[in-house]
Amino acid sequence: MAENKQSEPLRFTVTHYRKPEHTHEEFINWIVNKHLPVALPIFRRHGIQEYKLFTTPANLNEGLKAAMIERRPTWSFADFDCFIEYTLPSLECVANVMDDPEWPNAVADEPEWVDTSRALCSVGYVTPYLLKTGEVVNMAK
Template identity: 30%
Template sequence: MTTTTPLIKFDVCIYKSDDISQEEFLNWSTKVYPVKAGPLIKRYGIVKWTHTVQPTGFREPMRHAMKTDMGRPDWTVPDYDLVTTYWLRSLDDMRALTADPEWVQLEKEACIKSNIAIGHFVVGHEVVHFEGNVDNAGA
């Protein structure tokens, strides 16, 4: 029996720069930046790369629901504008990617669009309990 090593899930929680609108930031981060960064990310063997967009309009309703409906008054909904997630075989793949001169150049542009003074990393293994439960959609 062979065992497989789980992929490492690496989340980068990003705030936009105060100088640009959320619409401009999301357009750049989900449409412009991926065209430039995608080939480089693939070159370093990153298995999967996604973005989770967190619109400002979702935050306050969720905060309110947690406090009033869910009984979680001390829980928070962070103000991240975007979470970019990489699935890796090894953290060395991410280290190699971020050391590449092309990546360093891309990050210079990202520093203009993002507020790099704050942010958050989450690193671990994803445990999937079910996936693709589309048969019950709309039921």
């Protein structure tokens, strides 16, 4: 049975790998200090409600892998550099951003930084079950 959550915002995600000639730190610096200042006004103009950048430094992933190897030996561990999460009212927002006349400028140097052939996208809904406050929600009472 398909989920029907039309009134809830969508979460659109993209994983990115950096080009190998750049360090993880240089890559994240490029996103935050070069790409986002140009991209954020475009996102806002087309109804993107939130943008979150989840960075995944190799040392943390390697540490997690070492800690989990005996507990979950069949698990694989992501090796991408970041995971971007957008909150939006509809997928039309993504198309509108990409069709914006200023978008080519926002991604002009992307080929130098991002291995776009390895990008992975997903779309869906978020349902919280445990809040920062410790409260459990969305569970049968």
